[in-house]
Amino acid sequence: MTTGSPSETPPALVLDGVSVVRGGRTVWDEGTLTVPAGAVVGVIGPNGAGKTTLFQLALGLLPAATGRIEVLGGAPRRGNRRIGYVPQNYTAALGEAVRARDLVMLGLTGNRFGVRRATPDERARVDDALRRVGAAGYADRRMSELSGGQQQRVAIAQAIVDDADLLLLDEPLANLDLRNSQEIVTLLGELRRERAVTIMVVAHDLNPLLPVLTDAVYLLDGHPHHDVIGEVVTEDLLTHLYGTRVRVVRTAQGDLFTRSG
Numbered sequence: 075m076t077t078g079s080p081s082e083t084p085p086a087l088v089l090d091g092v093s094v095v096r097g098g099r100t101v102w103d104e105g106t107l108t109v110p111a112g113a114v115v116g117v118i119g120p121n122g123a124g125k126t127t128l129f130q131l132a133l134g135l136l137p138a139a140t141g142r143i144e145v146l147g148g149a150p151r152r153g154n155r156r157i158g159y160v161p162q163n164y165t166a167a168l169g170e171a172v173r174a175r176d177l178v179m180l181g182l183t184g185n186r187f188g189v190r191r192a193t194p195d196e197r198a199r200v201d202d203a204l205r206r207v208g209a210a211g212y213a214d215r216r217m218s219e220l221s222g223g224q225q226q227r228v229a230i231a232q233a234i235v236d237d238a239d240l241l242l243l244d245e246p247l248a249n250l251d252l253r254n255s256q257e258i259v260t261l262l263g264e265l266r267r268e269r270a271v272t273i274m275v276v277a278h279d280l281n282p283l284l285p286v287l288t289d290a291v292y293l294l295d296g297h298p299h300h301d302v303i304g305e306v307v308t309e310d311l312l313t314h315l316y317g318t319r320v321r322v323v324r325t326a327q328g329d330l331f332t333r334s335g
């Protein structure tokens with residue numbers, strides 16, 4: 075299946091017979107899948123199934139025990155600037171005093187933060203990223219003064235400031251209320267429309283993301299799989315995946331949502 079990307083664009087992620095071991099234990103194995111460029115992908119599975127581990131493999135932070143991994147057409151490597159990453163609980167772990175625009179600047183200057191002055195071009199790119207996520211109005215405020223939704227926007231600005239082709243977002247909707255969560259989902263849809271960026275999102279609650287998801291990677295019985303979203307949001311698959319009864323409901327308006335029980 076393709077997601078409308080030009081044929082010369084390599085897939086965002088390819089796993090070929092990949093297994094991963096942590097602390098002497100196989101987290102998952104037999105990973106063979108292709109995530110097409112331009113997809114918006116929900117990464118789902120129960121706690122501890124290895125969703126964050128998949129991101130760490132793609133980022134070159136963790137080696138595969140077996141098999142071959144390809145990210146944006148090349149081998150995974152640390153510090154790949156074509157990937158924008160927002161770790162789980164990222165904003166909570168930040169230094170209190172950092173200003174929003176300085177955090178975004180880190181996405182361009184890496185660990186050289188504070189060592190040299192940013193160039194005018196870098197400052198313009200930071201302003202542009204803040205504007206694209208709707209955070210320009212609080213660019214000079216400290217992260218500790220921002221709400222969870224505002225902090226998440228700034229974190230996404232940092233991930234996109236260097237024009238990443240692949241965004242890896244680990245639970246970007248955690249701790250957000252309904253409105254903020256919907257706004258972040260709308261933002262992801264806009265980012266995808268602006269440029270053919272591929273977005274992979276770890277999520278425990280699929281519902282807020284369903285309007286924008288095109289695909290899913292799901293960790294079932296110790297193996298990662300990929301499919302288009304319509305094939306994954308089924309009662310049988312989700313019930314098996316989470317080990318609890320999940321219902322899939324389609325409203326008269328055509329909206330799809332899942333609920334337990």
Ligand SMILES: Nc1ncnc2c1ncn2[C@@H]1O[C@H](COP(=O)(O)OP(=O)(O)OP(=O)(O)O)[C@@H](O)[C@H]1O
Nearest residue numbers: 096097101119120121122123124125126127128162
């Ligand atoms: N640094 C580590 N050293 C050893 N084992 C680890 C390490 N980090 C994670 N693990 C183990 O790897 C497995 C997968 O963890 P991972 O964080 O990828 O799961 P996850 O699906 O993202 O979970 P959650 O939904 O709870 O965030 C778990 O069994 C976890 O205990």
